[in-house]
Amino acid sequence: MIDRVITSGTFSLDGGTWEVDNNVWLIGDAREVVVVDAAHDAEAIAERAGGRRVKAIVCTHAHNDHINAAARLAELTGAPIRLHPADQVLWEQVYGPEVAYTPLADGERIPVGGVALEVLHTPGHSPGAVCLHAADQGVLFSGDTLFKGGPGATGRSYSSFETIIESIAERLLSLPPETVVHTGHGDSTSIGAEASHLGDWLARGH
Template identity: 60%
Template sequence: MPFPVIDNDELAKLIHINADGAMPGMRAATLSALYPVSGAGDAPAAPPDQTATEVAPALADATGAPILLHPDDLPLWLKTHPEHTPDGDLTDGQELTVAGITLTVLHTPGHAPGAVCLYAPELATVFTGDTLFQGGPGATGRSFSSFPTIIDSIRDRLLTLPGDTKVRTGHGDPTTIGAEAPGLDEWIKRGH
């Protein structure tokens, strides 16, 4: 599914938003239109006091971009936007095209039931959002989160990618699958 708003060919800059908000020199609406928004609503986009989930309908209206959501996150989404259903589903294995690059949707529940990562084999890159960070898994302390589930997602869906795959996280520094794989047993032992 192609996206209607693209004005930069560097996919990492189009997709990746860290906790500080939009990348320099890019329009926030463009980034937010392309950012995979979890129904959990904890990935800050543009204004810093609101989450991407909170501003997604307004940004979609402003840019014409669709709001796509994994169905397992719909109950969380509807708590924030009961009057606005997503435009479509994100499903495991689905392919999206952004800036001419194919992204494969990987359903990686744990941080949220419908959490997804986007894998770009052509770029040897996976966008992990809040599923995997440098040094371990994302937060699982909420009622809808699950540590055992996020560990299963990381082990079964992400650590199976080639070791040189770059990991673009939702917050913090990038890493690689190869750098993170040896930490799995330690994360399990520490329980977070």
């Protein structure tokens, strides 16, 4: 069972602020869920979870628009916040050292509702960016690493075009081409559809 809540707010970094709509994904069953990227509106996310136990709030990375509802949602649900520690500097821009999270590790498996979400460390959009792969379901939750039409943005602090392309090529394009990719913003896509664009991305990046 995969649910989506679209929330709206702002993304701020390097002195700029932009209006954004975020995809918040809830994965699980009728009893429990994992929330991927608690963005903007903790109450709306908690409402979608309903009476189900929230096992974890997983942050695909620590840009403010993906974590700014995490602390409040943790208060509402009692769920732990999970984040790759390589994004500590971005986390502290939002929460300082006062709000704690439990570190994610590459290769870790997060079980929920009969589904296993494998953590894939995919740096580039940010140092600690991760994707979550539900292999048995043929689904990837890509955060801002991979979108319909190309990789996530790398023009701001703590990002690298070369690194994100390496992450996508080595960690994501090896997945089955029919894998559905649920993104942090916008429409879903597939690994096969995005693999066909790889040469175009490389050409644009150089």
